[in-house]
Every structure is written in structure tokens, then in C-alpha cells.
Amino acid sequence: MLNMSTQTNSPVNQSLADALSRSKQEPAWLTALRTEAAEAAQTLEWPKPEKMNITRWNLDAFGQHKASDKVADVSALPEAVKELVPAEASANLLVQRNSGVVLSQLSEELRSKGVIFTDLETAAREHEDLVKAHLFTAINKNEDKLTALHAALWSGGVFVYVPKNVEVELPLQALLYSDDAEATFAPHILIVADSHSRVTYVDNVITNFGEGAAASIHQSIVEVIVKPGAQVQFATIHQLGQSVSDLTLRRAVIENDGRIEWIIGDLQDGNILSDTLSVLKGNGSTSDAKVISIGSGSQKMSLTTQAVHFGKSSDSNMVTRAVMKEQGTAIINGITKIEKGATKANGVQTEKVLMLSPQARGDANPILLIDEDDVTAGHAASVGQVNPEQIFYLMSRGISKQEAERLIIHGFLTPVVSEIPIEAVRERLHKLLERKLGS
Amino acid sequence: MSTQFSINNLKATIEGKEILKGINLEIKGGEIHAIMGPNGTGKSTLASALMGHPKYEVTDGEVAINGEDLLEMEVDERARAGLFLAMQYPSEIAGVTNSDFLRSAINARREEGNEISLIKFIRQMESKMKELDMNPEFAHRYLNEGFSGGEKKRNEILQMMLLDPKLVILDEIDSGLDIDALKIVAAGVNAMRSEDRGFLIITHYQRLLNYITPDFVHVMMQGRIVKSGGPELAERLENEGYDWVKEELGIVDETVGQA
Ligand SMILES: Nc1ncnc2c1ncn2[C@@H]1O[C@H](COP(=O)(O)OP(=O)(O)OP(=O)(O)O)[C@@H](O)[C@H]1O
Numbered sequence: 001m002l003n004m005s006t007q008t009n010s011p012v013n014q015s016l017a018d019a020l021s022r023s024k025q026e027p028a029w030l031t032a033l034r035t036e037a038a039e040a041a042q043t044l045e046w047p048k049p050e051k052m053n054i055t056r057w058n059l060d061a062f063g064q065h066k067a068s069d070k071v072a073d074v075s076a077l078p079e080a081v082k083e084l085v086p087a088e089a090s091a092n093l094l095v096q097r098n099s100g101v102v103l104s105q106l107s108e109e110l111r112s113k114g115v116i117f118t119d120l121e122t123a124a125r126e127h128e129d130l131v132k133a134h135l136f137t138a139i140n141k142n143e144d145k146l147t148a149l150h151a152a153l154w155s156g157g158v159f160v161y162v163p164k165n166v167e168v169e170l171p172l173q174a175l176l177y178s179d180d181a182e183a184t185f186a187p188h189i190l191i192v193a194d195s196h197s198r199v200t201y202v203d204n205v206i207t208n209f210g211e212g213a214a215a216s217i218h219q220s221i222v223e224v225i226v227k228p229g230a231q232v233q234f235a236t237i238h239q240l241g242q243s244v245s246d247l248t249l250r251r252a253v254i255e256n257d258g259r260i261e262w263i264i265g266d267l268q269d270g271n272i273l274s275d276t277l278s279v280l281k282g283n284g285s286t287s288d289a290k291v292i293s294i295g296s297g298s299q300k301m302s303l304t305t306q307a308v309h310f311g312k313s314s315d316s317n318m319v320t321r322a323v324m325k326e327q328g329t330a331i332i333n334g335i336t337k338i339e340k341g342a343t344k345a346n347g348v349q350t351e352k353v354l355m356l357s358p359q360a361r362g363d364a365n366p367i368l369l370i371d372e373d374d375v376t377a378g379h380a381a382s383v384g385q386v387n388p389e390q391i392f393y394l395m396s397r398g399i400s401k402q403e404a405e406r407l408i409i410h411g412f413l414t415p416v417v418s419e420i421p422i423e424a425v426r427e428r429l430h431k432l433l434e435r436k437l438g439s
Numbered sequence: 440m441s442t443q444f445s446i447n448n449l450k451a452t453i454e455g456k457e458i459l460k461g462i463n464l465e466i467k468g469g470e471i472h473a474i475m476g477p478n479g480t481g482k483s484t485l486a487s488a489l490m491g492h493p494k495y496e497v498t499d500g501e502v503a504i505n506g507e508d509l510l511e512m513e514v515d516e517r518a519r520a521g522l523f524l525a526m527q528y529p530s531e532i533a534g535v536t537n538s539d540f541l542r543s544a545i546n547a548r549r550e551e552g553n554e555i556s557l558i559k560f561i562r563q564m565e566s567k568m569k570e571l572d573m574n575p576e577f578a579h580r581y582l583n584e585g586f587s588g589g590e591k592k593r594n595e596i597l598q599m600m601l602l603d604p605k606l607v608i609l610d611e612i613d614s615g616l617d618i619d620a621l622k623i624v625a626a627g628v629n630a631m632r633s634e635d636r637g638f639l640i641i642t643h644y645q646r647l648l649n650y651i652t653p654d655f656v657h658v659m660m661q662g663r664i665v666k667s668g669g670p671e672l673a674e675r676l677e678n679e680g681y682d683w684v685k686e687e688l689g690i691v692d693e694t695v696g697q698a
């Protein structure tokens with residue numbers, strides 16, 4: 001295959017992964033994990049998402065590892081980044097810049113309760129047992145070339161551990177940003193919520209490259225381990241630039257009576273592979289996923305939500321809504337899989353695409369795979385345009401055409417946005433939606 | 440200024456079929472005109488064509504509201520010029536709350552920077568909803584979504600009251616209303632009667648006209664106004680049906696556009 005990247009990338013091989021691991025003084029098992037993955041990556045194939053050819057996305061433009069200097073506190077961050085730090089967030093905040101974490105702080109109160117919130121590199125050294133027991137358990141590092149490359153090259157990243165019965169009231173917030181298109185941007189996020197704990201994690205993934213930045217990728221993997229009775233809210237907003245292809249895989253494993261809520265705002269300007277899977281392993285486990293996206297320009301987006309039910313009486317709900325402008329293409333997949341034995345499971349999914357331009361493309365593919373009789377499941381999918389009768393109705397009340405369209409588009413997204421349980425995320429999404437829809 | 444609304448020889452087609460075949464009508468501020476007529480004779484088409492629905496093409500005639508050429512205007516401009524149409528089948532719009540919609544409609548009539556304050560808006564909306572005996576919860580519901588037939592009609596009247604139009608067209612506002620709701624809606628309309636506002640009420644039933652007494656009654660057939668009179672004409676139609684009109688005028692098939 002022709003490599004269209006304009007960057008100079010070192011070939012990914014065992015010695016590169018080995019050198020990276022050693023430079024970080026990682027434990028031997030982690031060095032071995034990286035080198036094995038680097039070796040596997042050489043023969044594995046890229047993932048093949050439904051109806052989307054990602055092999056033209058400069059997938060190997062992963063750049064060079066570039067560490068950034070740590071900063072003492074928020075005030076020492078560059079201006080452009082400081083703006084992105086939510087004012088109320090600073091107590092529990094982690095900031096990754098390019099390949100490395102530059103700031104991580106956690107309130108004394110949470111620290112004393114045994115909560116861990118730090119970068120994954122530090123965690124691998126200081127909380128080795130916890131990291132070793134969970135890293136790459138929600139996803140197989142050798143699933144495909146993408147996961148293997150990520151396993152070999154990830155850096156920075158986030159580690160969250162919430163001990164048994166501890167409830168974290170305020171969201172833990174992370175800002176993952178890159179301002180250097182030639183730097184590797186590949187955080188790995190590992191969240192472990194021990195039995196009957198509760199936590200909300202919110203992140204913002206952002207690139208801030210100048211005009212004409214070289215093509216690059218952001219590749220990240222999220223693993224969430226939800227132990228019995230634990231509850232995790234995971235909210236993420238991605239705003240990556242036009243030159244960046246975003247390859248993000250999210251996996252949660254949910255044990256008995258555990259719950260995960262995914263809230264995903266895919267508001268990138270470049271290509272997107274966004275794949276979010278809940279494995280409902282335990283009885284009574286539940287998962288709720290909400291994905292909002294706006295496609296514009298000539299963006300290609302592959303947005304997938306998945307739920308796999310093993311546990312009895314497990315419950316999943318997945319909602320994706322996308323607005324497509326200009327020449328954007330969205331392939332939206334929903335996969336609900338109910339395994340034999342998952343009696344009384346319930347899986348529901350809805351995918352809706354609103355097309356604002358005749359050149360845009362939208363495709364919704366709901367899939368139910370059910371191997372158990374005693375279950376309930378449902379899906380709804382639609383791809384449609386703005387209804388001219390609705391425009392007429394609003395205009396007949398004196399509302400301009402432009403404002404009528406704005407109301408209808410927001411109305412399309414609002415039922416999902418308004419159900420987002422974290423107010424700050426809801427408001428930020430509202431603002432970003434307004435901006436991306438307005439332009 | 441008292442409203443002057445005039446329709447002169449209005450012709451309109453839909454998908455190439457001529458439905459309106461030359462309508463003439465003059466409505467002054469303070470007047471209530473009723474249009475009656477069998478199904479499929481062009482009543483809703485007249486209402487939609489006046490409002491500027493994109494499906495209907497006006498092929499001939501003039502319509503003026505207070506001296507301004509209505510047919511030259513976009514739909515939203517017609518509304519801002521004072522036209523209001525309570526629709527026979529109002530649209531449902533998910534995700535847009537009734538109150539957000541109403542506020543946008545009110546603000547569309549105001550200069551930028553001079554938007555209605557939230558408090559004032561809520562006060563106005565709540566007082567009108569109370570007049571219409573609407574549950575305040577309807578302010579937060581999505582526009583018409585899942586509203587019953589009668590609830591939609593009440594919501595149309597709520598809009599009329601808040602937007603203070605100059606010429607109101609009510610297309611079968613009484614259909615789907617129970618008798619109590621009918622009285623409430625009629626009281627709402629009567630409260631809006633004024634010297635500077637004209638009404639055009641499309642209905643099949645005398646029972647609405649018992650509460651809103653019209654000054655003029657017109658009968659529509661074959662895309663034309665074929666007969667006009669006073670309130671007594673509506674009563675006769677209620678009692679005797681349309682056959683006598685057809686006979687008098689030698690009409691066999693009263694509908695229009697049925698190929
Ligand atoms: N959108 C449309 N497409 C095709 N035909 C239409 C359309 N709108 C109206 N017509 C036709 O125009 C004719 C007049 O319809 P219109 O709705 O104006 O009747 P109406 O007098 O309001 O009847 P009703 O009393 O049943 O409401 C009918 O034959 C109808 O089928």
C-alpha cells in the first residue's frame with residue numbers, strides 16, 4: 001500500500017517499543033507487553049469497519065514520542081489550553097500534552113479515601129499490581145493492527161482506581177490535547193471501579209494545530225472495569241482538527257449489578273473511527289450509551305456502539321444521533337448481542353441521522369444477534385431530511401427559515417443531550433453543537 | 440389602523456391541478472367571515488395558499504394585507520405582516536419545546552437586541568394558557584408531539600393569542616374539540632375580536648358559529664365561493680345540508696381537483 005503520510009515515522013518494531021518502555025523505567029512485564037504487541041502488529045491487519053475504508057487515513061502517521069515538561073499547576077499551562085480547563089475542575093484534574101502527562105492533581109480528600117487518579121505511566125510503576133491485573137483485560141491487545149500498535153506505543157494516559165464502597169461526588173476531569181502534529185498522541189485510559197464504588201470521569205480530547213498541519217492520528221483505547229455494584233459515568237468530548245484521524249476504541253466490562261453510562265460527543269473535524277462496547281458480564285449489569293455527532297466538510301465517520309449480554313437480566317440502551325452537513329459521510333452501527341443463557345436480558349438501540357445536505361451520506365445499520373429466547377430487544381433506525389412541513393409550520397409563525405432549521409436541528413439532538421446527567425458536559429456540548437452547526 | 444384584507448381572483452394549483460379557481464373575498468378589521476362547504480372543495484387549499492405553503496402554486500390573482508402585496512412575501516414575512524393560520528393539522532416537532540418555539544415566534548417580530556424578557560414572556564404565556572385552561576406542563580412539552588387532537592387545537596389558539604395577528608384564519612379549529620373545549624376556544628377567539636383584526640373561520644359545523652357569531656357566511660364549492668350570506672345561511676346549511684345550494688346553482692359534483 002502506498003504510504004501517503006508526509007511524516008517520517010520510525011518503523012514500529014520490538015526495539016522501538018523496548019526503548020520506549022525502558023526510557024520510562026517500566027516494569028519488565030510491561031516492556032514485554034509492548035514488544036510482543038509491536039511484533040504482532042507487523043503481521044496483523046487493520047480493522048475493517050462496516051462500509052468504510054480506513055486504510056487511506058494515514059493510519060501509520062503516529063508520529064514521534066515527544067515528552068512534554070511537567071507544569072506545577074493550571075496557571076503554568078499555555079493560554080490556549082488554560083481556557084479549556086473547566087474552572088471548577090482544578091482539584092481533580094489531569095492534563096496530557098502530546099505524548100506525556102504534564103499535570104495531575106487529586107484532592108487530599110479523595111487521596112485519603114484511597115482513590116487513585118494519575119497518568120498510566122506513573123500508575124504502572126507505583127500501583128503495579130492494580131495496573132497489571134487490569135490493563136488489556138477489557139480488550140485483547142492483539143485484536144488487530146490498531147490495538148497492537150496502540151499497545152506498543154501508548155504513552156501518558158489516565159489511570160483511575162476507586163476503592164470498594166467509595167463514592168466520588170465530583171467528576172474527575174482530564175484534558176488530553178496535542179499542539180504538535182508530529183508528536184505521538186496515543187493515551188490509554190484505564191478506569192477500575194471496585195465493588196459498590198461510584199465515579200464520574202469526564203474528558204476532553206483536543207488538537208490545536210495550525211493551518212496546514214500534516215496528517216496525523218490520535219489513537220486511544222479506553223478500558224473501564226466495573227466491579228459488582230459499581231457505577232461509572234464516562235463522558236468524553238472529542239474536538240480534533242481536520243488533519244487528524246481519530247481512532248478511539250472504548251471497552252467496558254460490567255460485573256453483577258454494575259452500571260456504565262457512556263456519553264460521547266464526537267465533534268471532530270477529521271475522520272473518525274469511534275467504537276464503544278459494553279460487555280454485560282454480570283447478572284443485573286446495565287449499560288447506557290449516548291452518542292452525539294455532527295459531520296461536515298468531507299469527513300468520514302464510522303460510529304459504532306455495541307453491547308454484548310452474558311449476564312441474566314442485564315440491560316443495555318444505545319442511542320446515536322448524528323447531523324450530517326456538506327459532504328460528510330457517516331456509517332452508524334449498533335450491535336446488540338445477547339448470548340445463550342442471558343435470560344431476561346433487554347437490549348434496545350436507536351440510530352438516527354439527520355441529513356442537511358444532498359451531498360451528505362448517512363447510513364444506519366442496526367444489528368440484533370440473539371442466541372437466547374427469553375429476552376426482549378428492539379431497535380429503530382432512521383435517516384431523514386429536515387421535514388418541509390415542519391419548516392412551513394415554524395415559518396408560518398414568523399420565524400425565519402434559518403431559525404426554523406436551527407430549531408429543528410437542535411430539536412433532533414436535544415432529546416439526547418438533555419438527558420446527559422452531568423450539567424457541565426451538557427452545557428459544553430450545547431455550546432460546541434451551536435458552534436459546529438453554525439459554521 | 441383597521442385591517443384591510445382583500446383576495447382578488449385567486450387561482451392556485453397543486454401538482455399541476457387547479458384547485459382554487461378564482462376566489463374573491465374582502466375582510467375588514469372587526470369582521471368575522473365563515474367559510475363552509477363540503478369536503479374536498481378547496482377550503483384548506485385557500486388557507487394554505489394564503490399562508491404561502493410551498494406545495495401550492497398561485498397562478499393568478501392578488502392578495503393584499505393593509506395595502507401590501509401578500510403573494511410577494513415569504514411565509515415568515517406574511518406572518519410578520521399580520522397573517523395567522525391555525526392549521527387543520529398542525530405539525531409535530533420533537534425536541535423543540537412549546538415555550539422555546541413561542542418565544543422564538545414572538546422574538547421574530549421584535550428587533551434584535553429588543554427580545555422579550557424571559558420573565559415577561561413566561562407571565563404572558565402562563566396567563567394565556569390559563570385562559571385556555573391548558574395544563575402549564577404543555578409549555579415544556581415538545582411542540583405538538585403526542586398532543587391529542589383537541590390539545591393541538593388549543594395550542595393553535597394559544598399561539599394566536601400570543602402573536603396578536605391582524606388577520607386570523609382558523610381551519611377547522613372546532614374539529615376534535617369536546618363541547619367544553621369548544622366553548623373555551625370560542626371564548627379565546629371572542630376575546631381577540633377587535634376593530635383592527637379580521638377573522639376567516641373555516642368550519643363544517645354550526646355549533647362553532649353558535650359561540651362565534653359570524654358577520655358573513657360563504658359557501659365554497661369547486662374551488663370557488665358560490666354563495667354568500669349572513670349567519671342565517673350557516674343555520675340553513677346545518678339544517679338542510681348542501682343539496683339545495685347545488686340544485687340552485689346546477690352543481691353536480693361539488694369537489695375540485697378529482698380529475
Ligand atoms: N397536497 C396535496 N396533494 C394532492 N392533492 C391535494 C393536496 N392538497 C389538496 N389536494 C386536493 O385538493 C382538493 C381540495 O382539498 P382541500 O384540502 O382544500 O379541501 P377542503 O375543502 O379543505 O376539505 P375538508 O373539508 O375535507 O378539509 C382535494 O381534492 C384534495 O385532494
Ligand SMILES: [Mg+2]
Nearest residue numbers: 482483484527
Ligand atoms: Mg380542509
